[in-house]
Amino acid sequence: READVWAGESLLTALRDRLGVPGSKNACEQGECGSCSVLLDGTLVCSCLVLAAQADGHEVVTVEGLVEDGKLHRVQEAFVETGAVQCGFCTPGLVVAAADLLCRTPEPSADEIREALSGNLCRCTGYGKILAAVQLAASR
Amino acid sequence: MSAPTRTLRRGRAETSVRRHDAIPKVTGEFAYASDLEVAEMLWGQTVRSPHPHALIVSIDVSEALLIPGVHAVLTHEDVPGAKTYGLEFADQPVLAIDRVRYFGEPVALVAAEEPEQARRAAAAVRVEYEPLEPVVDPERAVELEPIHPGRPTAGHGFRYDPRPNVVRSMVIRRGDPDAEADVTVSGTYDVGQQDQAFLGPESGLAIPDGEGGVDIHVATQWLHVDRDQVAPCLALPREMVRVHLAGVGGAFGGREDLSVQVHAALLALRTGRPVKMAYNREESFVGHIHRHPARIRAEHSATREGRLVSVRVRILLDGGAYASSTAAVLANACCFAVGPYAVDNVSIEGTAVYTNNPPCGAMRGFGAVQATFASEAQMDRLADALDIDPVELRLLNALEPGGVLPTGQVVTGSLPTKEVIRRAAAIPVPEPEALPREAIRLPGGSGNTTRGEGVRRGVGFAVGLKNLCYSEGFDDSCAARVRLSADGSAEVHCAAAEVGQGVTDVMLRVARKELGTDEVTLVGGSTARVGSSGSTSASRMTWMAAGAVQLACRAALEERERTGGEVDVERVYRHPRTFPLDPETGQAQGDRSHVAFAVAAMRAVVEVDVDLGLTRVVWIGTAQDVGHALDRTAVEGQIEGGTAQGLGLALMEEIQVRDGVIANASFTDYLIPTFLDMPPVVSELVEEPEPDAPYGVKGVGEPPTLVSTPAIVAALRAATARELTRVPVRPDDIVGL
Numbered sequence: 001r002e003a004d005v006w007a008g009e010s011l012l013t014a015l016r017d018r019l020g021v022p023g024s025k026n027a028c029e030q031g032e033c034g035s036c037s038v039l040l041d042g043t044l045v046c047s048c049l050v051l052a053a054q055a056d057g058h059e060v061v062t063v064e065g066l067v068e069d070g071k072l073h074r075v076q077e078a079f080v081e082t083g084a085v086q087c088g089f090c091t092p093g094l095v096v097a098a099a100d101l102l103c104r105t106p107e108p109s110a111d112e113i114r115e116a117l118s119g120n121l122c123r124c125t126g127y128g129k130i131l132a133a134v135q136l137a138a139s140r
Numbered sequence: 141m142s143a144p145t146r147t148l149r150r151g152r153a154e155t156s157v158r159r160h161d162a163i164p165k166v167t168g169e170f171a172y173a174s175d176l177e178v179a180e181m182l183w184g185q186t187v188r189s190p191h192p193h194a195l196i197v198s199i200d201v202s203e204a205l206l207i208p209g210v211h212a213v214l215t216h217e218d219v220p221g222a223k224t225y226g227l228e229f230a231d232q233p234v235l236a237i238d239r240v241r242y243f244g245e246p247v248a249l250v251a252a253e254e255p256e257q258a259r260r261a262a263a264a265v266r267v268e269y270e271p272l273e274p275v276v277d278p279e280r281a282v283e284l285e286p287i288h289p290g291r292p293t294a295g296h297g298f299r300y301d302p303r304p305n306v307v308r309s310m311v312i313r314r315g316d317p318d319a320e321a322d323v324t325v326s327g328t329y330d331v332g333q334q335d336q337a338f339l340g341p342e343s344g345l346a347i348p349d350g351e352g353g354v355d356i357h358v359a360t361q362w363l364h365v366d367r368d369q370v371a372p373c374l375a376l377p378r379e380m381v382r383v384h385l386a387g388v389g390g391a392f393g394g395r396e397d398l399s400v401q402v403h404a405a406l407l408a409l410r411t412g413r414p415v416k417m418a419y420n421r422e423e424s425f426v427g428h429i430h431r432h433p434a435r436i437r438a439e440h441s442a443t444r445e446g447r448l449v450s451v452r453v454r455i456l457l458d459g460g461a462y463a464s465s466t467a468a469v470l471a472n473a474c475c476f477a478v479g480p481y482a483v484d485n486v487s488i489e490g491t492a493v494y495t496n497n498p499p500c501g502a503m504r505g506f507g508a509v510q511a512t513f514a515s516e517a518q519m520d521r522l523a524d525a526l527d528i529d530p531v532e533l534r535l536l537n538a539l540e541p542g543g544v545l546p547t548g549q550v551v552t553g554s555l556p557t558k559e560v561i562r563r564a565a566a567i568p569v570p571e572p573e574a575l576p577r578e579a580i581r582l583p584g585g586s587g588n589t590t591r592g593e594g595v596r597r598g599v600g601f602a603v604g605l606k607n608l609c610y611s612e613g614f615d616d617s618c619a620a621r622v623r624l625s626a627d628g629s630a631e632v633h634c635a636a637a638e639v640g641q642g643v644t645d646v647m648l649r650v651a652r653k654e655l656g657t658d659e660v661t662l663v664g665g666s667t668a669r670v671g672s673s674g675s676t677s678a679s680r681m682t683w684m685a686a687g688a689v690q691l692a693c694r695a696a697l698e699e700r701e702r703t704g705g706e707v708d709v710e711r712v713y714r715h716p717r718t719f720p721l722d723p724e725t726g727q728a729q730g731d732r733s734h735v736a737f738a739v740a741a742m743r744a745v746v747e748v749d750v751d752l753g754l755t756r757v758v759w760i761g762t763a764q765d766v767g768h769a770l771d772r773t774a775v776e777g778q779i780e781g782g783t784a785q786g787l788g789l790a791l792m793e794e795i796q797v798r799d800g801v802i803a804n805a806s807f808t809d810y811l812i813p814t815f816l817d818m819p820p821v822v823s824e825l826v827e828e829p830e831p832d833a834p835y836g837v838k839g840v841g842e843p844p845t846l847v848s849t850p851a852i853v854a855a856l857r858a859a860t861a862r863e864l865t866r867v868p869v870r871p872d873d874i875v876g877l
Contacts, residue, residue, distance in 0.1 A: 006256070022175040023168020027339040027389070028421040032807035035339060063168040076166040080159070083773035086781065087640025088165030089339040089389030095166055111580055118816045121807065123339050123390050124640045126780030127818045129773070 005052040012036045014052035023063040023092045034120030037093035044100045063092035075099045078137035086124035094120045173343035173359035173386035184407045184417035185258035187248035187265045189240035192800025193496040194269035204264040209257035211411045214249040221375030232462040241461035243801045244426025251407040274496035274800040278458035281305040281493040299723040305494040307459045308467040312726030315485035321441030321449035325521040329514040330866040332794035334431035340389015343418040346404035353380030354405045359388040361395045364672035370402045385665035391639035393502030394428040425805035429501030432457040434510035440518045446528045450485035453477040457492040464501030466492045473507030479515040480605035481537040486546040496800045505845045516602040516850035548727040553736045554828040560763045564741035567761035583754035594751035600854025603741045604846030607734040608839045609680040613720040619671030620688035621710035622696040629659035635673040636685040642774040654693035679839025687713035687834040740764040740843035744851040748859040753871025763824040767838030779823045779844045786848025
């Protein structure tokens with residue numbers, strides 16, 4: 001997809017406001033909360049800290065891109081089943097980060113999950129149901 | 141004008157998923173307020189005061205108007221109707237008039253084609269200020285010049301108080317507070333200013349209707365009271381201002397007050413174009429109210445056997461520059477100053493003041509959080525002085541049905557205080573973990589700061605009491621509307637704001653049960669389609685929405701029975717009536733000032749590196765009185781999330797205010813608990829149905845936040861043998877610097 005952006009525009013803004021994929025969220029826009037997490041050429045990044053221009057010609061996978069042929073990713077399914085979603089504003093970033101974790105570490109321990117997702121803030125859940133969701137997804 | 145282009149889509153497998161909004165939320169399709177867009181939309185930006193207290197000498201917008209893409213720059217002169225608004229008292233200017241009273245107060249508004257143009261134009265608005273000495277010490281506020289000089293409050297019609305800068309003062313007196321006792325303990329406790337820190341920043345979209353009215357799509361907690369505050373400022377009748385709920389990214393009290401609502405509407409009506417406003421994180425920190433900082437002095441007396449004889453408490457709350465819900469927060473802090481304990485002799489004095497600090501208002505726990513931190517510390521001091529087990533002392537004094545509150549109200553509903561304490565105390569506590577171990581399981585975590593030589597373990601316990609629904613005679617109601625079609629399907633309308641807690645699922649569950657069909661659609665909240673639901677706050681929305689939907693469904697079925705055709709009925713549900721407190725004695729006039737109560741107990745295990753001042757909460761076990769749990773997973777989610785926010789207040793969360801200026805308006809500097817900060821939470825639900833509530837439900841969101849702060853700090857005291865009378869506890873408090 002293509003969009004005209006101004007020189008200082010972040011990848012997050014380009015995704016949300018120019019390309020019509022607003023699933024990645026804008027909770028802090030300074031790389032502290034992880035709600036804008038996307039995969040840039042397979043690497044987990046905060047899209048608010050990447051210039052849109054830097055992503056030119058590269059592969060970007062957002063939360064929207066985890067759904068394949070209308071079927072939820074196993075991490076998305078597990079978040080729904082365990083009650084890991086409350087307000088949901090952190091959810092897109094956590095889902096992308098958890099999917100990335102399970103690619104790298106298929107059977108993570110609880111501590112590995114906590115550490116891997118410690119860059120994604122959630123204000124509603126206290127993280128317990130999210131831990132359960134990632135463990136459930138890993139078991140499938 | 142068309143509606144916003146993104147609307148909430150329903151879950152694809154609605155009947156089988158736990159939450160109807162869970163699937164759109166995991167796929168990124170769910171439309172939050174900040175995701176809204178519509179053709180021809182402009183972007184609004186707020187010009188804010190850099191001073192905590194200053195006179196406005198002049199405002200020059202001419203330069204800003206010359207910036208390309210700018211359509212409007214507005215000041216207080218452009219507010220066509222009422223110049224001020226407020227939840228309880230209209231003391232807050234829509235845009236500052238002759239004076240600014242807090243850092244970040246809105247002074248002017250800009251609308252432009254692009255957000256960057258709006259930001260540049262906002263920076264080009266020239267405001268000349270004459271800075272004034274800010275009132276920043278709440279202890280001294282009542283002796284200094286009033287910061288609202290043209291508006292003497294005299295205590296706002298509650299208890300008369302002629303001192304300057306008093307939002308409300310309050311006295312609750314019962315029995316003989318000087319009654320003779322064997323042991324007395326006293327202490328002074330401080331609570332720092334906490335932020336709701338919901339993840340979805342304030343955002344909204346105002347669309348002019350072409351006929352002088354406006355539609356406002358916004359993330360809020362109470363649609364109808366937004367409307368009732370906005371319409372007079374726009375000089376419009378209420379029906380010409382329609383407020384619709386957009387997706388809410390968390391609330392926790394921080395969306396009770398207006399943020400973008402009136403500003404976006406002013407810009408939209410002026411430009412004739414839709415206007416979107418969306419705060420960034422820094423602006424969010426100054427753009428909403430916070431939890432009141434508190435200083436609480438308490439004196440508890442008891443017999444040698446441990447029975448409470450008297451409790452004296454003095455509470456001071458810093459309300460900041462505008463009242464917001466400060467008067468009600470003070471009342472709650474005072475009413476729950478003793479906690480869930482029975483005592484015959486009480487003297488509670490509370491004062492809430494105006495200062496030039498950031499305005500404070502509602503946050504989860506609403507005054508009871510501050511009060512419980514002090515009262516539970518006092519109960520531990522008493523247990524220590526009497527050499528009685530802290531859990532036994534609490535059981536001995538537990539307030540149960542038939543007991544009397546400091547306000548004289550007799551508890552009539554369900555209140556299983558002893559059961560909750562026993563159940564929490566009986567949850568097995570994990571054994572201490574051996575050393576050495578992975579750094580991530582040490583205080584300081586992956587910072588790799590220690591091998592654990594200075595680690596001490598501590599265990600703490602706390603109990604908390606919270607009121608459910610609004611109090612003090614407020615006419616608390618919730619409307620629901622049900623339409624039954626000829627094909628048997630049903631449409632339910634209710635304005636109850638879904639803020640993440642799951643009230644939409646409560647309403648769907650009730651409607652399906654009452655109507656006996658799964659063919660139920662819940663229509664998003666709007667002031668245009670249904671009456672007020674009241675606020676999503678005060679642990680009231682599950683109770684009130686369940687009551688309203690149940691009432692409307694039953695009325696709809698009766699109506700169909702009678703007429704046989706299509707049905708469209710609206711009903712208003714009210715909980716049992718409450719009464720105000722006597723202003724001089726604080727005693728309930730009538731049988732109750734609060735509707736009902738919930739109690740929670742919690743045990744926390746911590747590890748503290750006493751050399752480095754670092755902490756790790758290891759484990760939490762809790763039991764909570766939930767009435768009847770409609771959805772166990774959702775209730776556990778509230779308990780775990782509420783516990784996390786209390787943990788944040790105990791250990792890290794504080795808005796740093798220096799001479800009235802917020803110094804840490806970012807997630808870099810204002811820390812909220814991460815995945816690594818939160819321990820496992822074992823929760824037990826104590827189900828004793830509330831007789832006055834539909835299905836016996838109780839609100840569950842606030843009690844965990846009351847108890848986790850004092851339970852964690854009690855554990856820190858046990859580990860460090862320090863008094864730790866202030867939250868958040870800082871590393872230097874632990875090390876003793």
